[in-house]
Amino acid sequence: MKCYTIGYSDRKLEEFLELLRLYNIDCVIDVRNTPYARNNNRVYDKEIIEKQIKQSGINYIYMGDKLSIKNVHSQLKRKGKSMNFHNALEENSFNKGINKIVEGIKRGHTIVLMCEEKNPFNCSRGIFLGYALKKEGIKLEHIITDVMLKNQDRIEEEIYITYEPFFQDKFVNLTIQDMVEYDDYDKVNLNYIKERVIEEGYIRKFKQIKS
Structure with missing residues (x-):
């Protein structure tokens, strides 16, 4: 079972959408804590990018409320638990999100997890989500360019x-x-x-x- 990830960073919208088509993505899961671009690349604000993705015939789902590190931190804090790697991995809403991804892949969807940071080594996609999904038997492929992927073993x-x-x-x-x-x-x-x-x-x- 395979799952892709991508960071939009400074990519032009046309390049981003072309990468989705190239890798036959049919579902984009937005894992940003706040689904709005922090730079001037406003096309990645949720309302805009969701519309563009759906117009390309691809599903868009926002799951930063379950999968982002900041959300997990908030959930642990509310329960009086310390924020560390293993507590974060065991957090209930996070695991529900991971299970939803796994279920989608099992149903035959080609899923990509979307965030801002281009380099998966410096993003929760490659560290937090990558670790959790690998434990579930998912092969992670991080999209770098149209001809370059970086898998979780490389991370x-x-x-x-x-x-x-x-x-x-x-x-x-x-x-x-x-x-x-x-x-x-x-x-x-x-x-x-x-x-x-x-x-x-x-x-x-x-x-x-x-x-």
Whole structure:
């Protein structure tokens, strides 16, 4: 199962709509907290972009009220819970949103998650939503250009390269369970360390994005 994401950033409207057609998108899910452009690219204000997308024969759904980091923060605060990566992933309305995406994909829709930031590494699409959807077995493809996609594995490689220097001493030792279950200690050690660095990297990057 596959889901696309896209950041409109400084793209012209014509380019944005052409990318939707090129990748055969039939449903745009707007995940912005506030569905209005922060720059002068006012064509991405909700009322305008929704109309343009629907005129192109594509469905538009606003779900920033469930999937945006700021909304999740508000929900956790209301419940007296601290705002951290794992609490955010477990928040009820967020999970309802994730489930709705998964259900749409299972029904055969080609969905793209839309936000402003072009680089998915610096956006909740690649970090928060990307992590959650990958756990659901969804293959994430982040649209960069008409000839370039960046998948979630590539995002995780970027996370590893970025954060490995910060954690290189933290995960040196194998856990006892690792040593019991595997014979090839060297391979397990490398895999274990990389997985843990990526997990911790998601958490650290999430903190940067939400702040």
